[in-house]
Amino acid sequence: xxxxxxxxxxxxxxxxxxxxxxxxxxxxxxxxxxxxxxxxxxxxxxxxxxxxxxxxxxxxxxxxxxxxxxxxxxxxxxxxxxxxxxxxxxxxxxxxxxxxxxxxxxxxxxxxxxxxxxxxxxxxxxxxxxxxxxxxxxxxxxxxxxxxxxxxxxxx
Numbered sequence: 001x002x003x004x005x006x007x008x009x010x011x012x013x014x015x016x017x018x019x020x021x022x023x024x025x026x027x028x029x030x031x032x033x034x035x036x037x038x039x040x041x042x043x044x045x046x047x048x049x050x051x052x053x054x055x056x057x058x059x060x061x062x063x064x065x066x067x068x069x070x071x072x073x074x075x076x077x078x079x080x081x082x083x084x085x086x087x088x089x090x091x092x093x094x095x096x097x098x099x100x101x102x103x104x105x106x107x108x109x110x111x112x113x114x115x116x117x118x119x120x121x122x123x124x125x126x127x128x129x130x131x132x133x134x135x136x137x138x139x140x141x142x143x144x145x146x147x148x149x150x151x152x153x154x155x156x
Contacts, residue, residue: 028128035121037066037112045123047106053130058108059095064119066090066110070098073105099130
């Protein structure tokens with residue numbers, strides 16, 4: 001299976017605290033991390049090297065209100081928080097699914113700037129490799145495809 005998907009397991013880290021489940025050669029990876037977001041602050045978790053087409057399921061549990069964004073590294077560097085894949089405010093729990101549009105690092109950004117207390121979040125991320133589409137067959141010059149087309153054209 002593709003190596004970049006497995007980087008999710010190694011890449012979901014904040015302060016080195018990572019809990020992994022599943023075999024390293026599987027087509028799916030699961031990771032869980034606990035994050036403390038102080039009042040008035042923003043914290044993020046990086047999901048490394050997610051390939052295009054990966055289906056990502058994210059479940060968040062917290063002890064308070066937070067805002068969450070999911071954006072690519074390219075979006076974070078160029079357009080800031082204006083172009084995100086997912087954005088929501090939640091209280092206690094939320095879950096969502098996205099399909100990764102381009103291969104890149106992705107960031108879960110937790111925003112507690114409006115909060116008065118530290119909020120603890122448990123993020124569970126599951127990623128599954130998307131199905132790869134096979135390229136259509138390209139006929140070779142002089143092959144059966146050309147002969148059939150030429151024979152049909154001659155009859156007209």
